[in-house]
Amino acid sequence: MKGGAAAIVIGDEILSGKIRDSNGPLLVDVLRSVGAPLKRILTVSDDLEEIGWAVRSCLGRFQPIFTSGGIGPTHDDVTVAGVAAALGRKVVRHPELEALVRKHFGDALPEEGLRLANVPEGAILVRSPRSWYPVISVDEIYLLPGVPELFRMHVEGIAERYRGNPFHLRCVYVSEGEPAIAKILDRIAREHPDIALGSYPRIDDADHRVKLTLEAQVAEPVERALVALLRELPPGSVIRVE
Amino acid sequence: MKGGAAAIVIGDEILSGKIRDSNGPLLVDVLRSVGAPLKRILTVSDDLEEIGWAVRSCLGRFQPIFTSGGIGPTHDDVTVAGVAAALGRKVVRHPELEALVRKHFGDALPEEGLRLANVPEGAILVRSPRSWYPVISVDEIYLLPGVPELFRMHVEGIAERYRGNPFHLRCVYVSEGEPAIAKILDRIAREHPDIALGSYPRIDDADHRVKLTLEAQVAEPVERALVALLRELPPGSVIRVE
Numbered sequence: 403m404k405g406g407a408a409a410i411v412i413g414d415e416i417l418s419g420k421i422r423d424s425n426g427p428l429l430v431d432v433l434r435s436v437g438a439p440l441k442r443i444l445t446v447s448d449d450l451e452e453i454g455w456a457v458r459s460c461l462g463r464f465q466p467i468f469t470s471g472g473i474g475p476t477h478d479d480v481t482v483a484g485v486a487a488a489l490g491r492k493v494v495r496h497p498e499l500e501a502l503v504r505k506h507f508g509d510a511l512p513e514e515g516l517r518l519a520n521v522p523e524g525a526i527l528v529r530s531p532r533s534w535y536p537v538i539s540v541d542e543i544y545l546l547p548g549v550p551e552l553f554r555m556h557v558e559g560i561a562e563r564y565r566g567n568p569f570h571l572r573c574v575y576v577s578e579g580e581p582a583i584a585k586i587l588d589r590i591a592r593e594h595p596d597i598a599l600g601s602y603p604r605i606d607d608a609d610h611r612v613k614l615t616l617e618a619q620v621a622e623p624v625e626r627a628l629v630a631l632l633r634e635l636p637p638g639s640v641i642r643v644e
Numbered sequence: 645m646k647g648g649a650a651a652i653v654i655g656d657e658i659l660s661g662k663i664r665d666s667n668g669p670l671l672v673d674v675l676r677s678v679g680a681p682l683k684r685i686l687t688v689s690d691d692l693e694e695i696g697w698a699v700r701s702c703l704g705r706f707q708p709i710f711t712s713g714g715i716g717p718t719h720d721d722v723t724v725a726g727v728a729a730a731l732g733r734k735v736v737r738h739p740e741l742e743a744l745v746r747k748h749f750g751d752a753l754p755e756e757g758l759r760l761a762n763v764p765e766g767a768i769l770v771r772s773p774r775s776w777y778p779v780i781s782v783d784e785i786y787l788l789p790g791v792p793e794l795f796r797m798h799v800e801g802i803a804e805r806y807r808g809n810p811f812h813l814r815c816v817y818v819s820e821g822e823p824a825i826a827k828i829l830d831r832i833a834r835e836h837p838d839i840a841l842g843s844y845p846r847i848d849d850a851d852h853r854v855k856l857t858l859e860a861q862v863a864e865p866v867e868r869a870l871v872a873l874l875r876e877l878p879p880g881s882v883i884r885v886e
Contacts, residue, residue, distance in 0.1 A: 415842055417683060418811070419669075419676040420857065426687075427664055434661040441659060442694070445668075445685035448842075452684070459701065475826040476843040477833040507823060514830070515823030551847055569660070581749060581757030584717040588756070591719040600657055600690075601718040605793055615662065 406441035407433055407564065408464035410456045412471035412481055413548055414447050425470040425546070425553045432557050437566035437619060448472055453484025457543065461488065466564060468557070471548025473538075475517040481545055482538065486522035489541060496521040499536070506534050530556050567619035572628050575610035575641040579603065583612065586634045594627040596620075610641045648683035649675055649806065650706035652698045654713035654723055655790055656689050667712040667788070667795045674799050679808035679861060690714055695726025699785065703730065708806060710799070713790025715780075717759040723787055724780065728764035731783060738763040741778070748776050772798050809861035814870050817852035817883040821845065825854065828876045836869040838862075852883050 409429050415421040426443050433440045441464055446452040453472065460467050472481030486493045500519035507515055518535070527536040528544065532555040538545040544560050546553050576583060580603050591599045600615040616631065618624050632640060651671050657663040668685050675682045683706055688694040695714065702709050714723030728735045742761035749757055760777070769778040770786065774797040780787040786802050788795050818825060822845050833841045842857040858873065860866050874882060 414840060415844060415857070417672065417685070418681075418859070419672040420813075420842075421844075422669055427661075430659065430661045439660070441689060443659070443685075443687035445687070447683060455701075459697075474843070474845065475823050476829050477826070478829075478841070478843055510824075512823055512827060514826035517826070518823070549845060549847055571662075581717050581754055581760070582752075584719070584756035584759070585754060587718050587720075598656060599720065600662075601716070601720055602657060602663075603716065603791060605791055615657070617660070 405464045406439040408442040408460040408467045409440065409444070410453070410460070410467065410469045411443060411445040412448060412453055412469060412484075413445075414478070416445060416471075417447055423470075424550050425548065425557075428550075428554060429468055429470070429557060429561075432561045433564075434569065436561050436564065437568045438561060438564040439566075439619075448478040448480060450480045450484050450487065453481055454487040457485050457488035461541075466542040466544060466560075468544050468546055468560075470546050470553055473518075473545055473547045475514050479517070482520050482522060485540065485543055485545060489522055489543075491523040491540070493520050494523045495519050496525065496527070496538075499527060499538075502534060502536070528556070528560060530559055532556075569617055569619055570621040570624045572616045572624055573644040574614040574616070574628070574631060574635070575643075576612045576614060576635060576639050577610060577641055578636055578639045579611050583635065583639070586631070587614070590627060590631050590634065594623065594630065596623045597627045599627070647706045648681040650684040650702040650709045651682065651686070652695070652702070652709065652711045653685060653687040654690060654695055654711060654726075655687075656720070658687060658713075659689055665712075666792050667790065667799075670792075670796060671710055671712070671799060671803075674803045675806070676811065678803050678806065679810045680803060680806040681808075681861075690720040690722060692722045692726050692729065695723055696729040699727055699730035703783075708784040708786060708802075710786050710788055710802070712788050712795055715760075715787055715789045717756050721759070724762050724764060727782065727785055727787060731764055731785075733765040733782070735762050736765045737761050738767065738769070738780075741769060741780075744776060744778070770798070770802060772801055774798075811859055811861055812863040812866045813857060813859045814866055815886040816856040816858070816870070816873060816877070817885075818854045818856060818877060818881050819852060819883055820878055820881045821853050825877065825881075828873070829856070832869060832873050832876065836865060836872065838865045839869045841869070 444456040525540040597618040686698040767782040839860040
């Protein structure tokens with residue numbers, strides 16, 4: 403995993419509120435569960451240039467890249483072309499994929515249906531036992547279908563390839579507001595650069611005003627930072643530690 | 645509105661699955677309701693460079709730009725600095741905002757609390773009757789707080805500034821699959837470039853296999869494309885029109 407994973411969610415229907423995206427949140431959860439950090443989610447329209455821009459912006463920085471949506475035979479399915487353009491590759495027909503498409507649809511398949519067999523040059527197929535249509539993959543970019551049931555069929559198997567150390571997370575619930583503890587958090591963050599320290603204020607009637615999170619993919623530095631944090635926080639301000 | 649709106653959702657907690665983002669979806673709905681097209685949502689980490697990159701990628705192309713999160717006095721609140729860097733501006737103390745912060749927190753305010761009064765140079769304040777803390781705005785970029793209750797307090801009032809024509813949407817539910825109608829959709833999309841034509845397949849047991857959407861911010865071209873589409877679709881394939 404180079405710099406962590408990135409996701410590109412493609413679809414006018416999401417940006418216009420016709421459909422609430424569930425694939426992005428599912429990918430977040432799946433990557434989390436396998437210990438693979440996710441660094442960006444770019445949600446863009448069904449537009450060749452936007453998709454190309456999104457892919458290029460992640461290339462060389464983030465790996466793997468997951469796309470969701472824009473796979474299909476209609477005019478608004480431009481993900482294959484967008485990824486190919488970002489990589490400077492041609493769109494070509496994939497013989498094995500063509501055979502799968504022909505087998506699935508049979509003789510009644512119109513010419514346009516064969517667009518389902520187009521891939522960026524050099525792409526490989528990632529098969530799943532749960533779906534006849536594989537995921538097209540090129541240079542660690544995975545072109546997942548946008549239909550939630552199909553996305554779900556493929557995403558876990560692919561995420562498994564990027565399994566890393568489990569995340570080790572500790573949470574501290576504090577009764578003081580952020581201004582009162584900001585200086586302490588500055589120091590903890592500076593002295594423990596190997597962990598991610600988060601601070602989340604609440605304004606509802608929860609029993610705490612700030613939730614602090616300490617996290618890394620190794621336990622020891624998290625526990626060390628937790629000890630340091632608990633030593634520094636104002637007496638009586640810690641409501642609980644999880 | 646230049647090229648439509650863009651949103652930048654900032655927060656490690658979202659990318660790591662600790663919190664499911666609700667501000668992005670709310671912004672989608674609010675912009676939709678006021679007739680303001682949303683073109684991109686970029687979800688990035690609490691990182692100065694990532695935020696700067698996200699803002700720069702939208703500048704000059706999309707307007708307004710809404711950011712969500714990373715506003716506050718702690719080490720992980722770097723949205724003001726990220727936006728300032730993207731604009732090539734300094735971070736400065738805003739006197740009016742400083743007065744508001746001092747009034748709210750009183751004499752007990754530690755020095756770090758005054759970070760809440762830092763803004764990109766040239767920023768203005770957008771007040772809301774519902775919150776003591778205003779939204780910082782610079783060059784049509786609105787820095788909204790990530791706490792959902794606070795985001796909600798501000799977003800509608802700001803979106804109202806960008807009110808446009810209501811979206812006119814028609815939906816056609818079809819019993820044929822996408823391969824069979826792709827050629828027709830190609831032609832309709834080509835001959836009606838002033839509308840957005842979407843095609844959404846389903847694989848569950850719904851009564852239709854494809855939902856087609858026709859949309860624009862003027863009714864007449866949508867109705868014209870709808871007539872053309874219904875004339876071309878295979879006889880008996882239209883289950884209903886909404």
